[in-house]
Amino acid sequence: MENTFLMWPGGKKWFVRHQSNRLPKDYNRYIDPFLGGGSVYFYMEPREAILSDVNSELITTYKAIKTDWKKLNKILKVHSRKHNDAYYYEVRGQKPREICHVAARMIYLNRTCFNGIYRVNNSGVFNVPRGSKNTVFTGLEHFEERSELLKNAELYCCDFEETIDRAMEEDFLFCDPPYAIKEEQSFVRYSKNLFDWEDQIRLANALDRAKERGVKILMTNVNHKSVRELYENKEGFVLEEVSRYSSISGKKEGRKQYSELIVSANL
Incomplete structure (x- = not known):
């Protein structure tokens, strides 16, 4: 893998x-x-x-892949379709609670933020600006295989x-x-x-x-x-x-x- x-x-x-x-x-x-x-x-x-x-967002992402990777993948496709400057900052400002939405947000931001850096401020809020990459799906997802392993x-x-x-x-x-x-x-x-x-x-x-x-x-x-x-x-x-x-x-x-x-x- x-x-x-x-x-x-x-x-x-x-x-x-x-x-x-x-x-x-x-x-x-x-x-x-x-x-x-x-x-x-x-x-x-x-x-x-x-x-x-x-x-906690990272562990939630793994849990989402483990329990419902299909739903996660579907939400990530929506992020991919809507991606642009304004949408990036809109999603960055969101605080979803449902685990698949938390996971999709994290993966989307990770793929499109500046240089893939994960950084939060003192309040625990992700604050990295948008980067130059526009590709949300990289071919490295393998969510189904990862879900089986994480079981x-x-x-x-x-x-x-x-x-x-x-x-x-x-x-x-x-x-x-x-x-x-x-x-x-x-x-x-x-x-x-x-x-x-x-x-x-x-x-x-x-x-x-x-x-x-x-x-x-x-x-x-x-x-x-x-x-x-x-x-x-x-x-x-x-x-x-x-x-x-x-x-x-x-x-x-x-x-x-x-x-x-x-x-x-x-x-």
């Missing part, structure tokens, strides 16, 4: 393309507490999964620590947290609750507990001294540095090669 249907800040298409050999072949459940665009999940197509994110997944909108604590021996835990370092808050806000340095510390401690339970762990994170120190001081973690390219940025100078940190345990 094509590995995702959303453009997402920090998405893991690059990881699937260049680092998939790191993913385990044998495991019980696949667990992902920072689901985002779900590139690794859709690539692995696990038999059983626990998926979560703090972005084997539990979906939660919750804090990452709650999901990590569900992982048990021989489960595979993939973590791709927002990138925050000790000196500054460098991550673009994608939910009302900004992931900060204290969350990096909580994440390291939660992964340490999971490691002791025999969970198979693979995490990508920002390659920064402060982050490396969180794991270098804990026994059983393997740290490696890799390079990847990021094209999702509001500024041209932000689209470049980045050094990433890969942390693993029990693999």
Whole structure:
């Protein structure tokens, strides 16, 4: 299956393309507490999964695909037919409640906003201007296939620590947290609750507990001294540095090669 249907800040298409050999072949459940665009999940197509994110609209979108992809697809076709400047901002200002309308709005905005950036203000309102792309259907949807796969997944909108604590021996835990370092808050806000340095510390401690339970762990994170120190001081973690390219940025100078940190345990 094509590995995702959303453009997402920090998405893991690059990881699937260049680092998939790191993913385990044998495991019980696949667990992902920072689901985002779900590139690794859709690539692995696990038999059983626990998926979560703090972005409620994102989880609602996955639930809509899981439960009623045909209705979602029909609403998205309406957005595609009506798309223009005025319509984009009309939809951006809406606050639908029914899950398929929430999902169709999110996918439509993701396809037509500036550079695929997902960003909200302090009130949790999506505020990205319209971009130059007019294509709402990209051929990467595969909603029916994704719906079948998601029937084997539990979906939660919750804090990452709650999901990590569900992982048990021989489960595979993939973590791709927002990138925050000790000196500054460098991550673009994608939910009302900004992931900060204290969350990096909580994440390291939660992964340490999971490691002791025999969970198979693979995490990508920002390659920064402060982050490396969180794991270098804990026994059983393997740290490696890799390079990847990021094209999702509001500024041209932000689209470049980045050094990433890969942390693993029990693999």
